[in-house]
Amino acid sequence: MRIAVLQGSTRSGGNTEQLTNKVLEGIPYTNIVLRAKQIKPIHDQRHTEGGFDPVDDDYEEVIREALEHDVLVFASPVYWYGVSGILKNFIDRWSQSLRDPRYDFKAALAGKTAYAVVVGGDNPRIKALPVIQQLQYTFDFVGMPFVGYIIGQGSKPGDILNDQRALRDAEALNAELRAWVNGQ
Numbered sequence: 634m635r636i637a638v639l640q641g642s643t644r645s646g647g648n649t650e651q652l653t654n655k656v657l658e659g660i661p662y663t664n665i666v667l668r669a670k671q672i673k674p675i676h677d678q679r680h681t682e683g684g685f686d687p688v689d690d691d692y693e694e695v696i697r698e699a700l701e702h703d704v705l706v707f708a709s710p711v712y713w714y715g716v717s718g719i720l721k722n723f724i725d726r727w728s729q730s731l732r733d734p735r736y737d738f739k740a741a742l743a744g745k746t747a748y749a750v751v752v753g754g755d756n757p758r759i760k761a762l763p764v765i766q767q768l769q770y771t772f773d774f775v776g777m778p779f780v781g782y783i784i785g786q787g788s789k790p791g792d793i794l795n796d797q798r799a800l801r802d803a804e805a806l807n808a809e810l811r812a813w814v815n816g817q
Contacts, residue, residue, distance in 0.1 A: 641720030711753030743776035754788030
C-alpha cells in the first residue's frame, strides 16, 4: 500500500505538518507539499466547446503522482473555516481532470482511500466540522471512501504538541495505517 500526503499547509513545519508527521511516523509515504507547487485556480470551461484549455502549472504532475498511491491524506490548516486555498485550488482543478479523455478520473479516485488531518485554533473540534463535511461531499462525489479524520487544535507553531487528544488520535491512526502497510 502506497500513501501520499497532500500537504495543504502554507507554513513549513507548522502544526498541520507536525500532526501529519505523527500520523505517519515510521511509515513510508510520499509528501506532496502543495505550497512548493504552482497550481493555478480553475478557469471553469466545463461548458465551453472544446472543454478546458491546457494550463501551464504543476497540477498535472501533482495529480499524476497522487494517483500512483492507494491512500491519500489531505492535510490542511483550517483557514477561515475552510481548507487552505492551495488545497482548495488543487481540488477545484479536479473538474478539469473529470473531463480529461486520457483517463477515467472518477474511477481512479474511487480506487483510493482518503483520510484528513486538519488543525485549527478557534475551537476546531466544532468549527472545523464543516471542513470535514466539505471533504466528505467531495470524496462522495468521486466515489473515494473517506475512512477517517483527525482534528487538532493549535495556532502558534508547536501548539499541536500540547493537544493530547489529537496526539492520541494520531497514534491510533498510525497503528491502523501501519497494519495496512504491513498487510495485517
